[in-house]
Amino acid sequence: MSGNLITPETFLTKKFGIDSHSMEKAMSDFLSRKIDYADLYFEYNIRESLSLEEGIVKTASKNISHGVGVRANAGDKTGYAYSEDISLDKIKLAAKTASFIATGDCKSTVVPLSNIIKPKSNLYPVETYPTDIPLEAKIRLLDKIDKIARSYDSRIKNVLSNFTSEYKIILIATSEGLVIGDVQPLCRLNITCIAEESGNRQVGSYGGGGRVEFSYFFEENRFVLYTRKAARQSITNLEAVNTPAGTMDVVLAPGWPGILLHEAIGHGLEADFNRKGTSAFTGMLDKKVASELCTVVDDGTIPQRRGSINIDDEGAETQRTVLIENGILKGYLQDRLNAKLMNMPLTGNGRRESYAHSPLPRMTNTFMLPGNTAPQDIIRSVRRGLYAVAFGGGQVDITNGKFVFSTSEAYLIEDGKVTTPVRGATLIGNGPDILKRVSMVGNDMELDAGVGTCGKDGQSVPVGVGIPTVKIDGITVGGTI
Amino acid sequence: MDISIEKAQELLEKAKKKGATEGDIIIVEGKSSSVQVRFSTIDKITDSNYKTLGLRLFFGKRSAVTSTSDLSPESLEKLIADTSSIARLTSPDDFGGLPLPQYGMKSKELDIYDEYFPQVSLEDMLSLSREAEAAAFKYDKRVTNSEGGYSNKRATRIIYANTNNSYGTYETSIFTVSVTPIATTNGCMQRDNWYSTKRRFSKLDNPVEIGEEAAKRTVRRLGAKKIHTQQAPVVFDPETASSLLGNLCMALSGYSIYKGASFLVGMLNKQISTPAVTIYDDGTMPWGIGSKPFDAEGITTRKTTVVERGILTSYLLDSYSARKLNLTTTGNASRSPGDPPVAAPTNFYLSPGNYSPSEIIKTVESGLYVTELIGFGYNPVTGDYSRGVSGVWIENGELTYPVEEITIAGNLKDMLLQIEMVGNDLDFRQKICSPTIKISRITIAGH
Incomplete structure (x- = not known):
């Protein structure tokens, strides 16, 4: 694999034979139209995926994509065009479409493209990119996983495992003179076990990853733990009984259940919805939206995390943004356009899936800070309720605030004790209300293992979530009995 | 490289010289543009061109798939080399390989491309988006805000060639107009959406009707209440019934079946639903959104x-x-260029029944009319189903007040066996379509 031969600095000249002078000329032609701001987003991406199933490597794939996205802003209008062809002609054509929206004052600037800067810090220094690790090593890992899962319990009938790695170079040039590049590695290991016992078929899944080296999965025996968790979940679910329906107290386990914050709170605090007045959180800044036990942050600067980035996809530095402090709503997640229109500071949350998408305010790693209570005491306080350990996906209606998320591993709590596993059920609530019902916060905050992907407007970006053990008084559980 | 069937065949020949025993190439080339307006002014305009080539090679029973958007000769040369070296490392799979030549392609023309496509301008789309959004605002004064009026056009060309001398190409077009209004009452907001998607520009619904339907659906949700936990009959409108059919598709995929990852394993030629239910998958419908x-x-x-x-x-x-x-094979192979094929529906629909939607609603003394489902609470392995719902409560056969923040839950296996009535209102609005359906009893969770 040759991905590491290209860097943001050599990206344009080496790969596409475009010299910085002609690019500067194209950009200044573009800018002589009546627009306020413009940027070019170049991307080169290698993605590799290996899947093992029925004990053999079923599929192996490698995908290379590259292209350029051209954006123009005039007032609150956006023009966006992209092409997979990185040539001057195509960029000029794209610029013409993007500036269809031009109405602002006429100005002309020359953007120096030769002076590419690096992000101030590197959150993911990697010696060997996972895409450069020989396939044989990855196949050996999946083979081991298959054996570990199958030997866990004879009721496990099929094991599906997948290792995906990505190597992404971005280069951003803006009409404000910023030219910045980043190299963003990402990998993820996923294991799904299917267990069967007298016609009852159940599934268990686990996985993890981040912006890490391949060796990460061997440190602290991670791949073995992931596999055992997936296997255990499939076996546990064989015993699952029907979930009760109705309103009850729910205790969330630490880590991945932080998806609650992502759906219930996070999306509603993205600046675009609040500027347009379409979020259930519109106009609630400095108001109480949660119990005083709750402090929620979005932090794109945690080393190696799946949701972390050195710079966002508009070239802005990422940061730690306090969203809710002791129950009070403190801030929104901004991209450039919305920050400018709302006259608020940037937060480094302007993200996009690829060059084929224009940036939107998006989350990075969103989590709740730990409280003081021991997790055992929280469970002990519930007479009848649900203990939710793992979740599938979630979704929110930004405008009325209603959100759902679905359990993939959950148990009944009876008289302060975790008892029988229950079948998957959807939990439904109202964003501006749900955190007011948080009555206990554990001292055991955990971030998820690194598998989250968030969708918005048809764009997927990697994200992280986290939460300590938390008790919510009265949430509607979509059970069947 | 100019994209053509011949070039694809040349590449496959090169791969064979490098030792590949079989292979195929799929090329997806497209262009698309869209116009989004808010309060009648442009919010966002997009325009794009894309192409990707996917290469799948077999070395005996081993295989690999690669793709690239760089179609330069050097890049494609390297793609063949990469694919070969990856494939040699994978495991032999006795079931792998191309379809046998006797199942190959018979040439067939299908109406799926609108020759008028190039003439549809950004200005045309701008006025469609504006008219649709304006109609939503005009329909009801409680419509106070908007996520926008949107229109989009997209044309895609597919080229396919394999080493069994099967090859072909086709072009499709698709147009969409949609509106997402927001209505307010007593400080509470609701949003809904309506759309029209067609392969022919001239067949798009009137933008004013789209806007009015969107507004109607939005204001209908104002003042929604939560209800008590209970069991009741549930009527799904065509949009939400289509979502149930989509869930069924996942469990019907041959991949889910052989993996043992479907509640329909071993159910072939057995009863899975009521006699009211007949379902087709038809890739040959003229102008069908899933046709090819x-x-x-x-x-x-x-x-x-x-x-x-x-x-x-x-x-x-x-x-x-x-x-x-x-x-x-049933001809349901679908793939993005960089991945191996999966089995996916073409135009998948529940055949219409005899009842109008109001006749169906009339049969419900006390129950739920579902107009929106949210979340991913469906497990195709077990059929377990639990999702968030918005809709309208039915009392004595009439739609009454809107409801929200409730869930419906059951098992799709059981729900299919409880489809009591099928409506006559099938409209091919998307790939997966259903008329209104009534399920006799589902658990609703609320207070």
């Missing part, structure tokens, strides 16, 4: 009866999953 002359392995598409009067008569299969199950 051949699938992603070059197999001519067809009309398959999937469920006949409640009996499961076919899974959705490509050649690999068919071989695994000792069956024959």
Whole structure:
């Protein structure tokens, strides 16, 4: 694999034979139209995926994509065009479409493209990119996983495992003179076990990853733990009984259940919805939206995390943004356009899936800070309720605030004790209300293992979530009995 | 490189010289543009061109798939080398390989491309978006805000060639207009949406009607209440019934079946639903949104009866999953260029019944009319189903007040066996379509 031969600095000249002078000329032609701001987003991406199933490597794939996205802003209008062809002609054509929206004052600037800067810090220094690790090593890992899962319990009938790695170079040039590049590695290991016992078929899944080296999965025996968790979940679910329906107290386990914050709170605090007045959180800044036990942050600067980035996809530095402090709503997640229109500071949350998408305010790693209570005491306080350990996906209606998320591993709590596993059920609530019902916060905050992907407007970006053990008084559980 | 069938065949020849025993190439080339307005002014305009080439090579029973958007000769040369070296490391799979030549393509013309496509301008789309949004605002004064009026056009060209001398190309067009209004009452906001998607520009619904329907659906949700936990009959409108059919598709995929990852394993030729239910998958419908002359392995598409009067008569299969199950492909191979094929529906629909939607609602003394489902609470392995719902409460056969923040839950296996009535209001609005349906009893969770 040759991905590491290209860097943001050599990206344009080496790969596409475009010299910085002609690019500067194209950009200044573009800018002589009546627009306020413009940027070019170049991307080169290698993605590799290996899947093992029925004990053999079923599929192996490698995908290379590259292209350029051209954006123009005039007032609150956006023009966006992209092409997979990185040539001057195509960029000029794209610029013409993007500036269809031009109405602002006429100005002309020359953007120096030769002076590419690096992000101030590197959150993911990697010696060997996972895409450069020989396939044989990855196949050996999946083979081991298959054996570990199958030997866990004879009721496990099929094991599906997948290792995906990505190597992404971005280069951003803006009409404000910023030219910045980043190299963003990402990998993820996923294991799904299917267990069967007298016609009852159940599934268990686990996985993890981040912006890490391949060796990460061997440190602290991670791949073995992931596999055992997936296997255990499939076996546990064989015993699952029907979930009760109705309103009850729910205790969330630490880590991945932080998806609650992502759906219930996070999306509603993205600046675009609040500027347009379409979020259930519109106009609630400095108001109480949660119990005083709750402090929620979005932090794109945690080393190696799946949701972390050195710079966002508009070239802005990422940061730690306090969203809710002791129950009070403190801030929104901004991209450039919305920050400018709302006259608020940037937060480094302007993200996009690829060059084929224009940036939107998006989350990075969103989590709740730990409280003081021991997790055992929280469970002990519930007479009848649900203990939710793992979740599938979630979704929110930004405008009325209603959100759902679905359990993939959950148990009944009876008289302060975790008892029988229950079948998957959807939990439904109202964003501006749900955190007011948080009555206990554990001292055991955990971030998820690194598998989250968030969708918005048809764009997927990697994200992280986290939460300590938390008790919510009265949430509607979509059970069947 | 200019994209053509001949170039694809040349590349496959090169790969064979490097030792590949079989292979295929799929090229997806497209252009798309869209205009979004808010309060009648432009919010966002997009324009794009894209192409990707996917290469799948077999070395005996080993295989690999690669893709690239760089179609320069050097890049494609390297792609063949990469694919070969990856494939040699994978495991031999006795069921792998191209479809046998006798299943290959018979040339067939299908109406799926509108020759008028190039003439549809950004200005045309701008006025469609504006008219649709303006109609929503005009319909009801409680419509106070908007996520926008939107229109989009997209044309895609597919080229396919394999080493069994199956090859072909086709072009499709698609146009969409949609509106997402926001209505307010007593400080509470609701949003809903309506749209029209067609392969022919001239067949798009009138933008004013789209806007009015969007507004109607939005204001209908104002003042929604939560209800008590109970069991009741549930009527799904065509949009939400289509979502249930989509869930069924996942469990019908040959891949889910052979992996043991579906509640429909072993159910072929058995009763899975009521006699009111007949389901087809038809890739050959003229102007159908899921229509195509051949699938992603070059197999001519067809009309398959999937469920006949409640009996499961076919899974959705490509050649690999068919071989695994000792069956024959149904022409449902679908793939993005960089991935191996999967089995996916073409135009998948529940055949209409005899009842109008109001006749169905009239049969419900006390129950739920579902207009929106949210979340991913469906497990195709077990059929367990639990999702968030918005809708309207039915009392004595009439729609009454809106409801929200409730869930419906059950098991899809049981729900299929409880489809009591099927409406006569089938409209091919998307790939997966259903008329209104009534399920006799579902658990609703609320207070």
